[in-house]
Amino acid sequence: MREFQITLAGRQIGIRSLYDEVFHLCRDYLSDAPELSFRIETAPEDIRFEQEKSLREAALEGKPAGFYPEPYLETLAVYRKIAARMPEYDTWLMHGSAVAVGDEAFLFTAASGTGKTTHTRLWLEQIPGAYVVNGDKPLLRLRNGFCEVCGTPWSGKENMNRNVIVPLRAICFLNRGAENRIEEISFREAAPLLLQQSYRSNDSFAMQKTMALVKSLGDCVRFYRLFCNMEPEAALVSWKGMRNSA
Amino acid sequence: MKLRYEFSVMEMDGEYMAVPVGENAGSFNGMLRMNEVSAEILDLLMEDTTPEAVHRILRERYPDSDDREIGEALTAFLNQLIREGLLIAP
Numbered sequence: 001m002r003e004f005q006i007t008l009a010g011r012q013i014g015i016r017s018l019y020d021e022v023f024h025l026c027r028d029y030l031s032d033a034p035e036l037s038f039r040i041e042t043a044p045e046d047i048r049f050e051q052e053k054s055l056r057e058a059a060l061e062g063k064p065a066g067f068y069p070e071p072y073l074e075t076l077a078v079y080r081k082i083a084a085r086m087p088e089y090d091t092w093l094m095h096g097s098a099v100a101v102g103d104e105a106f107l108f109t110a111a112s113g114t115g116k117t118t119h120t121r122l123w124l125e126q127i128p129g130a131y132v133v134n135g136d137k138p139l140l141r142l143r144n145g146f147c148e149v150c151g152t153p154w155s156g157k158e159n160m161n162r163n164v165i166v167p168l169r170a171i172c173f174l175n176r177g178a179e180n181r182i183e184e185i186s187f188r189e190a191a192p193l194l195l196q197q198s199y200r201s202n203d204s205f206a207m208q209k210t211m212a213l214v215k216s217l218g219d220c221v222r223f224y225r226l227f228c229n230m231e232p233e234a235a236l237v238s239w240k241g242m243r244n245s246a
Numbered sequence: 247m248k249l250r251y252e253f254s255v256m257e258m259d260g261e262y263m264a265v266p267v268g269e270n271a272g273s274f275n276g277m278l279r280m281n282e283v284s285a286e287i288l289d290l291l292m293e294d295t296t297p298e299a300v301h302r303i304l305r306e307r308y309p310d311s312d313d314r315e316i317g318e319a320l321t322a323f324l325n326q327l328i329r330e331g332l333l334i335a336p
Contacts, residue, residue: 053272188259192279195263204254204267211256211263218259 014039021071177227182241187218
């Protein structure tokens with residue numbers, strides 16, 4: 001059993017975990033602020049839930065069943081509990097890779113296997129000063145009519161993340177294409193995709209709040225659809241397309 | 247008839263989105279996109295009801311609309327819910 005606290009999206013979160021893995025994962029986000037926003041605790045049934053969920057999803061996708069070590073499954077359970085609470089604080093989890101350049105961030109999102117990681121790497125190679133805020137599961141926070149993207153230690157297989165909060169300028173939906181081109185899309189087009197990529201709580205209050213937060217994105221972020229291949233030019237096309245729009 | 251799940255519904259730029267919530271919501275990974283009338287029907291289906299009862303309520307809410315059009319809209323939406331396995335028949 002391990003007890004510690006972290007800061008995510010400006011919130012102080014107390015964690016009591018069964019294994020040390022969660023503590024090690026969160027090492028760059030540890031804090032000792034006196035007051036907690038909330039506290040979470042995992043139990044063996046949370047770990048079982050993650051394993052069963054993983055098996056269900058593998059079956060649905062026709063993939064071989066994967067059995068994972070309990071310490072790893074506990075890290076998933078902890079983030080699930082955190083994500084379930086975050087809408088109370090105008091913050092929610094969205095699947096995607098958030099990359100920042102200077103003082104603004106861009107979120108790339110897409111169905112699994114489309115090439116988010118590849119496109120992220122191209123940005124790191126091609127765009128001076130680019131860095132990853134979170135490569136897989138960033139938190140988005142709405143504050144004073146603006147959206148910010150927040151680093152978290154839960155950042156996928158590549159484990160690319162940084163403990164920063166950066167204003168979010170645009171969200172880009174990736175699609176594979178033979179040639180590289182980008183187009184701005186309306187919020188109406190983006191809304192179902194945004195919901196699909198947002199963490200869905202089973203709790204109706206939290207889900208209603210998440211939907212309201214997604215709706216608010218329409219007023220403070222721009223949306224793009226990118227068709228891209230794996231050539232370095234793809235990063236330059238998306239960077240210029242999103243940076244140059246007024 | 248009744249919905250298999252409870253739904254959270256939100257209007258977004260003129261279109262209504264519905265996402266399942268509750269204990270077994272995870273077994274339906276999709277979402278529903280619909281117009282305002284369908285969103286009203288969805289709301290009526292949160293409680294156990296019948297197609298006739300829903301039709302009657304819609305006629306009361308839209309007295310200026312053609313009765314046949316209301317029936318067709320209702321049938322189309324109920325069929326969509328049945329196809330997607332979201333409606334429990336009586």
